[in-house]
Amino acid sequence: MGLSPFRRAGSLSSHSASPSKAFSGRQSRLKSRTVLFGLMAAIFLFATGCSMDGMSTWDALGPVAEKQLELFNVLLWAMVAVFVLVEGVLLYAIIRYRKRPGQPKPPQIHGNTTLEITLTIIPTILVLGLGIWSVFTLFDLEDPPTTGPDALHVNVTAHQWWFEFEYPDTGSGKHIITANELRIPVDRPITLSLESDDVIHSFWVPKLAGKLDMIPTHVNEMWFQADSDKIDEALPVTLFGQCAELCGLAHALMRFRVTVMDQADFDSWAAAYGPPPANTEQAKAGQQLFQQNCTLCHTIDGPDDPALSASRLSGFLTGGDITPVPAPNLTDLRTRQTLAAGITDLTEAHLREWLRNPEDLKPGNYMSSRAVLYQGGNASLSDQEIDQLVAYLLDIR
């Protein structure tokens, strides 16, 4: 899906062929063959090496990622041109000037000031040009466009090892806190305030924008937008995100999803946000179990209470074997697609597995190390109790 970055940058490829004009005669044929070979090798490598899958940066679906990719594509072709030119000249020198038997001592040239100055000025102009272009792009991307629809604001907080998404106002006045799945309306700028409450993490959805670090006590602001005309599939579409800064044991398993949806679908998701109804016997038993065992860390009845969050955080930072820790808000767990920060599909079987022993799915997580339930390894819950919890959390009727 998406547009090929190579096709878009194709008009620049003529740059890479021009250097062969500097040579003449037999050498020019050798030279142009080298250039051709280099280009073919490069094209072959790109064709086999680039992927449009999950985390690919080649598949920009919004204006921010697109501008960043545009700049990279220009750089890429400039790099290919310089590579072919310089490696070509190097290869030419290696072949042309190899020592031949009986060859006299070569001319003892010490340098050429005119050439040196020329070869200093040309790259200086080249890199300054690219540098200035980057500066314009930087300032361009600083803020979302002021025309068009209003931005939707999301506060994102990173935790070891999951993401918390808070919508202070979804438009209908609803305050939502959820985890590991960011739902966004299509064609609307999303502004994000990024922070961390433990160590440094980095927020990255390659198809929407480059990354920005999430640093405790620093709030970083970014924005992106998903454009419907760049998305080939029918909405909703799910994109991948992942933490990009080493943040401890489960860094590799700190992933998330971004679901791009129509404004109407987004509104109905927001309207439906609320605790699981618990309207079967099984679920009611699960609800009771949840209240007894899980609420020290997890909230399930709407947005987290800030005072409660603060006490969980201070418990976590103080350490100790069994303390409350910040944990994902589970109010809308039943509407999510994935489990344990985007590492596996949310199915009944996976949730059971997770509740039995979270360490199997996600080594290092704090649920297994800090919760009383798991102090002996596996959960001190019977299979029946786990079934009841699953029925409650996933609203199985």
Next chain:
Amino acid sequence: MASITAVIPRPTSYAGLWGWITTVDHKRIAVLYGVTAFIFLLIAGAEAGVIRMQLASADNDLIGPGRFNQMFTMHATVMVFMVIMPLSVSFFNFVIPLAIGARDVAFPRLNALSYWIFLFGGILMHMSFVVDQVPDAGWFSYANLTEKPFSVNRGLDYWSISLLVLGTSSVAGALNFVVTIINMRAPGMSMMRMPVFVWMTLITSLLLVLAFPVITVGLIELTMDRNFGTHFFIPAEGGDPVLWQHLFWIFGHPEVYILILPSMGVVSEILPTFSRKPLFGYPFIIFSGIVIGIMGWAVWSHHMFTVGLGPVANSVFTITTMLIAVPTGVKIFNWIGTLWKGALEFTTPMLFALGFVALFIVGGLSGVSHAVSPSDFQQQDTYYIVAHIHYVLFGGSMFGIFAGAYYWYPKITGKMLNETVGKINFWLLFIGMNLTFFPMHFLGMNGMPRRIYTYSAEFGWENLNRIASFGYVVLAIGMLVFMYNVWQSRNSRRVGHDPWDAPGIEWSIASPPPPYNFAEIPQVLGRDHYWIVKENAEAAGTPITEPEALVDPSSIHMPSPSYWPIFTAVGVALIGGGLLSHYALSFVGGVIAFIGVVAWSNEPAAAPPKEHH
């Protein structure tokens, strides 16, 4: 004066193990540095092997995340501080005094001290494996992951304290080379006649002297945070984790040039030798080196584009970083200019030097692409960066080091490495290097973050990872071939003093050189001194076939061996070791180091001649 030295005279024997332990001879210290660093190279290379095995397939569970984090942390820390830097220092030690026509470095005992502290610091770092509390926060160990409660075992203490110990070694060594190069050049060797390798050593040493204090500040603050209740980098208590990043990269970026400039110097010696032409644009190569050394201080925040410093800071560092590509490019043009119209001989050192140029171009170009901050937002912390650093550090620094090893081996040992085996060695490393690291550019652009111990098959990263892991096997075989080559050389016949018909002064004396290097300090005639000497001799009809004649060593005043460098180094290492185990041990170490320094300063300059007793 009644001092310890009255009881313990300077050792006189140069033989056996004791001779190596007490040596102050720069050539022997060079060998010690080289062998030690090569052993660390094997350890760090094995760690890379574990990483590549774990990543060879999706959802692999060969090792868990804890072990994986230790592997990449130690791989990079060891490669940077205990392999590339000391291998460069090994060449500084062997080559610099010979190349400037001196009999030793300015401070021979300080030189020995630098080596022993390096050895003990390296051992201290690896003690973390013995107690199984291995550093695991990456080679730049970003705060506040390095702080309690996120890093509760002593791994990061091993990391920071060992680096502090290693830092003293680097600074002492660097000061020694600055003084040596400024003061001990033979008559006739003006600054602008110095070989490029000497110039690059000077610039590298100045960078080291200036850069290490910055990381030292950071490391002391980290150690105090972790052990003595300060909170420089702890946000919950008012500290700032971003401060660590600034301190680390203000050191870290000059450090990058510390790692690459020596190899640039090596290549600038080898290309002219095997092109039979003087270096093209010598002053431009020197000045570009100086410019890199200065501009290297103004680009550190390009490692921090995604920290959120704002568009103004990012713009400034984008431009400065783009500009530093220019002096680097100047060097490449001049190397190619050196080949131009030459008579190229493809010996193994020449192949490695050409490999250096070819691979460094790739690393330099990818460097430009993440100098551009908006594009770097996508590449930062991905395998694209991993590809870049390995093109400059493996394709660059290590290829330069291999070139130097093949080039100076006959001077160091008097024996040649086998050329055929050497060429196999080169091609295995060249192909292996590209197989391992080229696919990583794509992995990064396809979104694979670095430092993840596992990845899901749905991201489509598996095939490229397989190629990279296969490339590692080729690289490992290449390393074995190098070791075989060194091992088999023990049986090869001795070579003459000047097997490459080289221009450097070091080739005018015997191989291996006598302890005093030059019987008579040469009068330097020009940039390519020995070429000029040989040409003049030929013109006079008496071509040179023999090295400078050996003389009775006792007729030349050389510093005697000394016990005190290793003694003092033991004290310094114990100070560090005590901080990691029991503070009393630090006190003991401090006392030992103090005694060592006092005894050192009271030691006579040489052992008293035997007939006086």
